[in-house]
Amino acid sequence: MSEAALRLSGIEKGYLRGTPGEVIVLRGADLEVAPGEAVALVAPSGAGKSTLLHIAGLLDTPDAGEVVIGGEAMQSRSDRRRTIARRREVGFIYQFHHLLPEFTALENIVLPQLANGVAPKAAGERARALLARVGLAARADHRPAALSGGEQQRVAFCRALANAPRLLLADEPTGNLDPDTSERVFAVLMELVRETGLAALIATHNLDLAARMDRTVRLDHGRVVEAA
Template sequence: MSNAALELRGVERTFHQGEAELRIFRGANLTVQPGELVALVGPSGAGKSSLLHIAGLLEKPDAGEVLIGGVPCMHLSDTDKTLTRRTEIGFVYQAHHLLPEFSATENVVLPQMVAGVKRKHAIAVAERLLGRLGLAERLEHRPAQLSGGEQQRVAIARALANRPRLLLADEPTGNLDPKTSRGVFNEFVALTRGEGVAALVATHNLDLAREMDRVVLLHEGLLVDGADLAGSQL
């Protein structure tokens, strides 16, 4: 059995718009190893978000297989897919999606308690992660009391709270100004590496993408090596 954090094998997906067909993926393959940070790049509309949804078991491809930790997932029941997402996968979106009525700590504690972690331990994990992201003085603040960059840091801590095997991030700094984006990205990479989590990160920012371990380009429905993207515009 493969020990890869994520494998996509021959993923195909076609969307139907009336009588027209839009073929998004035509046999896409990808392997992300434990602890590896992979940037996913491509023009708008290429299907980066759809690929992350498939990798995260939120969307089913028309053909192909998704393996998480070597386990084939396409034939799992909905209940087992939900359990896999809860225990094996963390998600970070462009919008932070924090619960406004809860503090930063509580937003990171809640997914742990849903997974069965005792509250005392969940609080300790939340405080450790938030502290590493520079939020030790903001633990009891609610989202409305935090800046955009701080809110996204909380979302990153929340995604890592259950120690997932795989982190999927969709433009995690896309809503931030360039200076804040750089700071949050650096902390995101440092924390993800520190936690030993594999990550697949969709981004339009090639400067940030090149700082990851590897870049893959979504091009005409296939995933290809993006090592030669110097000077490219997406």
């Protein structure tokens, strides 16, 4: 059996800790995501989905518990090592694409590769290959303002995959799109997960999309439970 791409063990997180107004968001949350598996994360707004994703992606630290990515426990690692792991091992997709408006679609995908030490020529070749894979080869030199919402989100997918991460974290990636565009973008996302062997944890309010993933988990009073 292969090593889990992501394992969260006993994750706890609260805000305003030690004060009368303390809010506990996660209470011993446990979760594993295997390579090539797409897991839907569903919960009401404010239940802690984004907090869980940020902790899983090393953007935030838990108050207790352990984050293990590709077999490496991250809590005891230095800030530098966590930053490197986040850059190399994790790809992020958000509801709003957050593309850099002054750069072209191609450049938005090249830049994270350059930050990871990839040579410019190789970075450009990978960026073009990813754009072609999602049907945007002809839009490589367009800036985000010249792209539709669905096209922008597909560029964001490519950017998330630019450094060939083992883990993809998506926070409502189709939540800002109309139904038809949402369907097309979701199909591309799932194809990329299947073909690359990524582990994907996707927070969504769309129960129809969640049902098409490998399994669904939900947050219940700060714990991760399998959805019925």
